[in-house]
Amino acid sequence: MTPMAEKQKREDPERGERLRGLAAVDEVLREPAARELLERYPRALVVDAVRAVVARLRAEILAAGAAGEASAAQAADLTAAALVPWVTRLVEAAVTPSLRRVINATGVVVHTNLGRAPLPREAVDAVVTAASGYTDLEYNLARGERASRQDHVHDVLCTVTGAEDALVVNNNAAAVLLALAATARGGEVLVARGQLVEIGDGFRIPDILRESGAELVEVGTTNRTYLKDFEEAWTARTRAVLRVHTSNYRIVGFTAEPALEELAGLAHAHGAVLVDDLGSGALAGLPLFGEEPALAASIAAGADVVTFSGDKLLGGPQAGVAVGRAATVAAMRRHPLARALRIDKLDLAALDAVLRLYLDPRRALAEIPTLAALAAPIDEVRGRAGRLRALLIGGGVPGDRLELVDTVARAGAGALPVTEVPSVAVAVSVDGDAARLAAALRRGAPAVVCRLHDGRLLFDLRAVRDAELDALAGAALAALA
Ligand SMILES: *Cc1c(COP(=O)(O)O)cnc(C)c1O
Numbered sequence: 001m002t003p004m005a006e007k008q009k010r011e012d013p014e015r016g017e018r019l020r021g022l023a024a025v026d027e028v029l030r031e032p033a034a035r036e037l038l039e040r041y042p043r044a045l046v047v048d049a050v051r052a053v054v055a056r057l058r059a060e061i062l063a064a065g066a067a068g069e070a071s072a073a074q075a076a077d078l079t080a081a082a083l084v085p086w087v088t089r090l091v092e093a094a095v096t097p098s099l100r101r102v103i104n105a106t107g108v109v110v111h112t113n114l115g116r117a118p119l120p121r122e123a124v125d126a127v128v129t130a131a132s133g134y135t136d137l138e139y140n141l142a143r144g145e146r147a148s149r150q151d152h153v154h155d156v157l158c159t160v161t162g163a164e165d166a167l168v169v170n171n172n173a174a175a176v177l178l179a180l181a182a183t184a185r186g187g188e189v190l191v192a193r194g195q196l197v198e199i200g201d202g203f204r205i206p207d208i209l210r211e212s213g214a215e216l217v218e219v220g221t222t223n224r225t226y227l228k229d230f231e232e233a234w235t236a237r238t239r240a241v242l243r244v245h246t247s248n249y250r251i252v253g254f255t256a257e258p259a260l261e262e263l264a265g266l267a268h269a270h271g272a273v274l275v276d277d278l279g280s281g282a283l284a285g286l287p288l289f290g291e292e293p294a295l296a297a298s299i300a301a302g303a304d305v306v307t308f309s310g311d312k313l314l315g316g317p318q319a320g321v322a323v324g325r326a327a328t329v330a331a332m333r334r335h336p337l338a339r340a341l342r343i344d345k346l347d348l349a350a351l352d353a354v355l356r357l358y359l360d361p362r363r364a365l366a367e368i369p370t371l372a373a374l375a376a377p378i379d380e381v382r383g384r385a386g387r388l389r390a391l392l393i394g395g396g397v398p399g400d401r402l403e404l405v406d407t408v409a410r411a412g413a414g415a416l417p418v419t420e421v422p423s424v425a426v427a428v429s430v431d432g433d434a435a436r437l438a439a440a441l442r443r444g445a446p447a448v449v450c451r452l453h454d455g456r457l458l459f460d461l462r463a464v465r466d467a468e469l470d471a472l473a474g475a476a477l478a479a480l481a
Helices: 003-011 013-021 025-030 032-040 043-063 080-095 121-132 151-161 172-184 205-211 227-233 260-269 287-291 295-301 326-334 345-357 361-367 369-375 378-394 434-443 466-480
Strands: 102-104 165-169 188-192 198-200 215-219 238-244 273-279 305-309 320-324 402-409 421-429 447-449 451-453 456-460
Touching: 013 043, 025 032, 025 043, 025 080, 032 043, 032 080, 043 080, 102 466, 121 345, 151 165, 151 295, 151 320, 151 345, 165 172, 165 326, 172 188, 172 205, 172 238, 172 273, 172 305, 172 320, 172 326, 188 205, 188 227, 205 215, 205 238, 215 227, 227 260, 238 260, 260 273, 260 295, 273 295, 295 305, 295 320, 305 326, 320 326, 345 361, 361 369, 378 402, 378 421, 378 466, 402 456, 434 447, 434 451, 434 456, 434 466, 447 466, 456 466
Parallel strands: 102 447, 188 215, 188 238, 238 273, 273 305
Antiparallel strands: 165 320, 305 320, 402 421, 421 456, 451 456
16 A cells, blocks of 8 residues: 555545554553463564554554445454454464364375374374484494495395386485486487476476486477487487376377387487386286386386385375485485485484385275275275264254265376266255355364365365374364254
8 A cells, every 4th residue: 555545545534543452562561461471472472463454454454445344344343352253263372383183084095285194003103203313314223334324225125126226315306306416417308399388387398407407308299209210310429318207298190209118228328327207106006006107117128217205105204215226326325415415314214114015015995095085995995984874864964965975086186187087975065155164174182174065074084093083073063053
């Protein structure tokens, strides 16, 4: 607002009166309830909260439009005593950790905005151990000397992927960046035009590639690219071929791309490397993962580095895994960026535990929540939906408002974009505004994020675990009450 407009607004008699009625910061601080806050919390925190409340109300009064337009400031009591509860809420919110537990009733199993993969019990225990005391993170206890944090996951990664060498970093974007920086900095990298993926939130593989210090050379057309396109694009400066799994979309119909073996052969004939970014990198042998390129196939085809995420279909912590040939992985390990992109100890502890579950594929399926959620037979999901419905009826919701409906769940995080996972939801018919109820559910403890469809709330049970059912029912009953 310009100073002139602000002056005019202040001169509006009604507005002027409300501004004069708004308590001053000092006045609020003298209130008995505010003094109690000052005893419990640092003065600076309380004073900041009072200032924020007064400033917000002041701004609302100034911004209020023509008479009759409703606003919180117009409705509110503006005395010092009335402002204290707002201050209390702000102070309490400030000292409470921001990250909150959420029950994921969306049917999107690996939900990036909800933190991707929940960890199996073994990994949670490993994180607690690593977080609560000292560990042998970079220390060889047998020899009593310095070691690498990579040692904890190196061998198990080679075992479960069949690769010669392995390195883990902060996330898959970091793994791609490091692979290209270590192999192609100052040179050119060939990428098929149809594979220039935007990962999510506006982040794009071509931009990551440029940040590695290599130059992107697009090859072929959006739908069809042949080996000869790569051959023709090859120059004395070409250092690498990057194959990107189009993890979050599909180009279907009239398409072609060279086999990985051909790309590896071409790269190796020129002393260059083939980098294969798989995105999710499904290690589990679930039939559902049939659409995902197999990691072992990439290694067998001769890819020098294959990269994938720790927290997508692997079902582990945020991490980027790079496996492949010893010479290339060693170059990544030695690169200065490796230090900047290194995995933190809590994620490493979780990854260590998750990878060991993969040594026994049946255990992996049973105990890794992401895999269990995706692999659960539809009848198991239907049974869970039936139990939720019974809990809601037990809590007083009329049965005729609760219907079990067939839904389509998704793997999420861009993985398996065209795979529809059958699922079942409890659909709740509500009086009035379903969106308002959904908002109340999001503000609950635990928070619940569900779907809205045709004015009904849909609780999809594909990504909900049995152990969460009571809490989900409790939260739903509280919101419906
Ligand atoms: C998800 C994805 C990435 C990024 O992985 P993060 O672990 O989220 O950094 C990179 N490439 C592809 C193809 C992906 O699908």
